Amino acid sequence: MTGIPDDHATTNKAFPFTDKASGGFGDWRDEFNRQEFCNQVGSLLLEHRSPEGIAISIEGEWGSGKSSALAMIKAFLTIHKQDLSSKSSGSLTRIAKFKRWLRRHRRKSPLAHEDCTPILAEFNPWLVGAADHMIQAFMAQIASELGQVNQxxxxxxAAQRLIAYAQLLEPLKWIPGAEPWTSIVRGVVDKTGQGVKKVSELHKLNIGKQRDALKKTLLELGRNIIIFIDDIDRLPPAEVFQIVRAIQAVSDLPRCSFVIALDPFYTEKALQTAASFESPGQYLDKIIQLRLFLPQVNKADLELYFEKRLWQAITPLQQDRFRDEQKRLSQIWQLGVKPLIQTPRDVIRIINRFLYIEPKCGTEVCWGDLLGLQTIAIVLPNVFRHIMQNPGAYTGIDMADSYQRGSHQEHVDQFADERATVLKSLPDKTRIQTQRLLEDLFPLLRKYSYDKLGQQEFSKNRRIAANDRLRIALTYDLPSDEVSQADVQSFCCDPASRDNVIRRVIAKDLLDRILDLALQKIDLSTVPDKREFVVFLGTIVEDQQINGRSQGFRSLFYMSTIDKIIRLSEVVLASLGDDGDELSVLSDLVSNPAILSLATHLLARILAKREEGLQQSEIASTKTFIPASENPVLKEWFDTAVNVLRSEAFAEIADKWIIVRILLSLQEGREQIPDLLLPHINSDHRIDAIADIFISNETDSAEGTTVACKNEYLRELGDPGIIRARADSRLSDPLVQANKRLVAIYKSIVQQQKIYVQNAEQEQEWSELSS
Incomplete structure (x- = not known):
């Protein structure tokens, strides 16, 4: 697709667009180069001065612009019917030959010039609603137009005789409201006066004589009647047959010509169904003298039509997004969407659907993929239905199975036959074009490996090949368990919006999700305030409101959220450089007591990397004790941690356990830790708050989580006897008894056994505890 046209760059017209027929007046423009074709048809009708009527069909598939063509022909006749000398240049070959045929068959008495202004009538069979009365309604409409000719x-x-003739074809009751079309006749009755009151006697006349009288009157009228008939392809088969019969019944009347819009495939199929015609096309040929297909729409015109409608509706903000995504949009348009769009109606329906969905998820899904998916929904509904029912057959991820086995490619290949069945009913050319579009949207469907990126890469580029982006596109909005791309961007790169974003995310319990997306989608080197961002992450860790949502910090962050925050912080800080000292990036951060938990985790990661032979986690025990004084950053952290432990604020720290472990790895820390912890141990409130630091081992199993507090570890924290006595006294407190985790920790200390958290009464012997 090209760029935004200059004449539409700031236009923002309301949608949805309609596909109503273009009127051909005012500022209307011929966007498909059909005006010349319609002018030639109109010229043919104007120049036809013979009493013999003609029938012309304008044929095309549903939505191809037949109604607009009829409107253009009628507009031409309305403007030029007074000027019969007006002729169009460059006549089509078939129309030129037909004109020559008409000249050879004209009667000896052509119409006088002053009497040949045609009477234009429209008939929409869709409004009749009853096949049994189609002929009568058709004639009543013609009579209505005749009756409105002044003076x-x-x-x-002619109007009187036409109504009478229609009545003779089938007994009717001219009672207002008796049939849907009688309101048409009522206007004719008012204009034709007393003559129509005698219609009730006409049933006694011979149909042939009445028809002859009607013909004579129409000949004496001296003016041609041109009837436009539309929407035949919207009728059920029985009504299609009846309207064709109605045309046949009137077509041999003098002065009556027809311009009929129809879909030949549907019309012939309907005639075959309703009347069992073996050759319905030949039946139409007997009634219609000139069958014309609409000129084929040039793909370039259709593309321009699409672009103009799109630019008319999008906002300036959407125009900016288009500029950012033009490459992908052009790729999907040229290779996938453009070959599948066949008619102007396809364009209108796709644009309406796209413009409805884009404001809801356009920032989450790239425009090209969103347009491709909406094209499938409109042009290939069965394929879209299959994508809705089984998205994993295209992305490689089963949305309903969190523990899917096998690779994404294997999952996609598993449904190859199912996808082939869906495409089997399509014509060969359409099937090939559809397969190409699907492969562009879902690269795992390709037989070669080009562009087969991983889910994270697809998601980062907002491609629907990513499971999370396809979910958004199919739900037309952000799912309840998803975070918007805009919020992720603001969280990382907009300091002013950061706090509001994180509060909204936490309220929806989506903290883990926004951290995942930040790691996947954002170039973290572009974070404008890197240290401030890490500080903000540290305050999230320490937020009491977050901690209060569950039973303690570790049950919320353990091995998941805290690791993501640490990783996010590490990536952001990595771009600052370390000047040869990894610890230098933590300067100023380790001295901030408000983010002590995160700063300690970051410090622990660096210290763990420094220790050779440590193959376990950052909390593994080591016999090598580091002097805090050997590094300014380490000394800075040590002083901050000690000051916090000396105050009641330590009880409010989110992850006290990691702070104690790092203190125990430092020479100065091992010496001071018993004295630092004793005031907290002697306080009922504070010992409960720091109880997690007494856990030397915590494991998960099929039976549940267990905690263990080894004597050797308790000795590092203080006097085991004092700690055990305090734990035993706390077990009688009702507040402790209401907390299963606290009960398990205190029982493990007192009984020197491994205790299940879920059922603290269930004890498991473990000889190592008493060692």
């Missing part, structure tokens, strides 16, 4: 006695007489 023309012959027109009035």
């Amino acid at each position: 023309n006695a012959k027109a009035t007489e």
Whole structure:
């Protein structure tokens, strides 16, 4: 697709667009180069002065613009019917040959120039709603137009005779409201006066004589009647047959010509169904003298039509997004969407759907993929239905199975036959084009490996090949368990919006998700305030409101959220450089007591990397004790941690356990830790708050989580006897008894056994505890 046209760059017209027929007046523009074709048809009708009527069909598939063509022909006739000398240049070959045929078959008495202004009538069979009365309604509409010709006695007489003739074809009751079309007749009755009151006697007349009288009146009228008939392809088969019969019944009347819009495939199929015609096409040929297909729409015109409608509706903000995504949008348009769009109606329906969905998820899904998916929904509904029912057959991820086995490619290949069945009913050319579009949208469907990126890469580029982006596109909005791309961007790169974003995310319990997306989608080197961002992450860790949502910090962050925050912080800080000292990036951070938990975790990661032979986690025990004084950053952290432990604020720290472990790895820390912890141990409130630091081992199993507090470890924290006595006294407190985790920790200390958290009464012997 090209860029935004200059004449539409700031236009923002309301949608949805309609596909109503273009009127051909005012500022209307011929966007598919069909005006010349319609002018030639109109010229043919104007120049036809013979009493013999003609029938012309304008044929095309549903939505191809037949109604607009009829409107253009009628507009031409309305403007030029007074000027019969007006002729169009460059006539089509078939129309030129037909004109020559008409000249050879004209009667000896052509119409006088002053009498040949045609009477234009429209008939929409869709409004009748009853196949049994189609012929009568059709004639009543023609009579209505005749009856409205001012100061023309012959027109009035023709209207009377036409109504009478229609009544003779099938007994009718001219009672207002008796049938859907009688309101049409009522206007004719008012204009034609007393003559119509005698219609009730006409059933006694011979149909042939009445028809001859009608013909004579129409000949004497001296004006051609041109009837436009539309929407035949919207009728059920029985009504299609009846409207064709109605045309046949009137077509041999003098002065009556027809311009009929129809879909030949549907019309012939309907005639075959309703009347069991073996050759319905030949039946139409007997009634219609000139069958014309609409000129084929040039793909370039269709593309321009699409672009103009799109630019008319999008906002300036959407225009900016288009500029950012033009490459992908152009790729999907040229290779996938453009070949599948066949008619102007396809364009309108796709644009309406796209413009409805884009404001809801356009920032989450790239425009090209969103457009491709909406094209499938409109043009290939069965394929779209299959994507809705089984998205994993295209992305490689089963949305309903969190423990899917096998690779994404294996999962996609598993449904190859199912996808082939869906595509089997399509014509060969359409099937090939559809397969190409699907492969562009879902690269795992390709037989070669090009562009087969991983889920994270697809998601980062907002491609629907990513499971999370496809979910958004299919739900037309952000799912309840998803975070918007805009919020992720603001969280990382907009300091002013950061706090509001994180509060909204936490309220929806989506903290883990926004951290995942930040790691996947954002170039963290572009974070404008890197140290401030890490500080902000540290305050999230320490936030009491977050901690209060569960039973303690570790049950919320353990091995998941805290690791993501640490990783996010490490990536952001990595771009600052370390000047040869990894610890230098933590300067100023380790001295901030408000983020002590995160700063300690970051410090622990660096210290763990420094220790050779440590193959376990950052909390593994080591016999090598580091002097805090050997590094300014380490000394800075030590002083901050000691000051916090000396105050009641330590009880409010989110992850006290990691702080104690790092203190125990430092020479100065091992010496001071018993004295630092004793005031907290002697306080009922504070010992409960720091109880997690007494856990030397915590494991998960099929039976649940267990905690163990080894004597050797308790000795490092203080006097085991004092700690055990305090734990035993706390077990009688009702507040402790209401907390299963506290009960398990205190029982493990007192009984020197491994205790299940879920059922603290269930004890497991473990000889190592008493060692």
